[in-house]
Every structure is written in C-alpha cells, then in structure tokens.
Amino acid sequence: MSAYMVISVTPDDDEKMREYEARTLELVPRFGGRPLVRDTDCFVIEADQRPAIGVIIEFPDKQAVRAFYESEEYRPLKEFRHTFATASALVVGTD
Numbered sequence: 001m002s003a004y005m006v007i008s009v010t011p012d013d014d015e016k017m018r019e020y021e022a023r024t025l026e027l028v029p030r031f032g033g034r035p036l037v038r039d040t041d042c043f044v045i046e047a048d049q050r051p052a053i054g055v056i057i058e059f060p061d062k063q064a065v066r067a068f069y070e071s072e073e074y075r076p077l078k079e080f081r082h083t084f085a086t087a088s089a090l091v092v093g094t095d
Contacts, residue, residue, distance in 0.1 A: 003062040003093030005033075005069075008042075008051030011085040017053075020081050027077070031068035032060040051087075065091050 011017035025035060035057050042054035059065045068074055081087065 001061065001094045003059045003065050003091055004036075005055075005057045005059065005065050005089055005091050007055040007057070007087060007089045008053070009055070009081075009085050009087040010049070010052040013084040016080070016084040020077060020085075024074070024077050027071075027073055028057060028068065030073070031071070032064045033057050033068060059093075062091055062093055 009017075028035065035055065037054070037056040039054045040052065042051065044050045059068065069078075
C-alpha cells in the first residue's frame with residue numbers, strides 16, 4: 001500500500017525555496033517517491049495558519065518515507081530548509 005507525505009510549508013525566501021525544491025525533487029525518486037501535488041492556493045479546514053505551499057508526495061510505503069526523511073542525502077537539505085521556512089509534515093498510509 002502506498003504512503004503519502006502531506007507537507008505544508010511557508011518559506012521566508014522564495015529563491016531558497018526554489019533551490020530546496022529542485023534539489024529535493026532530484027532525491028525523492030531514489031526512495032521510490034513521486035510528487036503528486038504542489039499547490040500554492042490550498043485552503044485549510046482546521047488549523048491555525050494557512051501554509052504558502054501544500055505538497056503531497058507518494059512513496060511505496062511508510063518505510064520508504066522514513067528512509068528518505070532520515071537519509072544522509074536529505075539531511076543537508078532539511079537543515080537548509082530550516083534556515084528559511086516553517087514546515088510540517090504528516091505521513092498517512094497502511095503497512
């Protein structure tokens with residue numbers, strides 16, 4: 001069964017966000033992931049803030065999401081993102 005990483009992100013720097021996305025999207029397929037949606041006009045049903053960008057990435061399973069997120073390859077990208085954006089992510093699926 002597939003697992004979906006549902007991400008909300010609000011960047012403080014659009015140029016850095018573009019760089020982060022490009023580099024991350026090169027890495028995602030190595031873990032079996034594929035981007036499904038990127039929306040800059042998403043709406044929130046229940047939350048305190050509306051993110052600037054909503055993203056959904058499909059992975060083969062939850063283990064693949066964890067492998068991607070905890071990988072040595074993604075670590076510097078995650079640290080880079082922390083310097084210019086606020087984000088949250090939720091992983092849903094069944095294993």
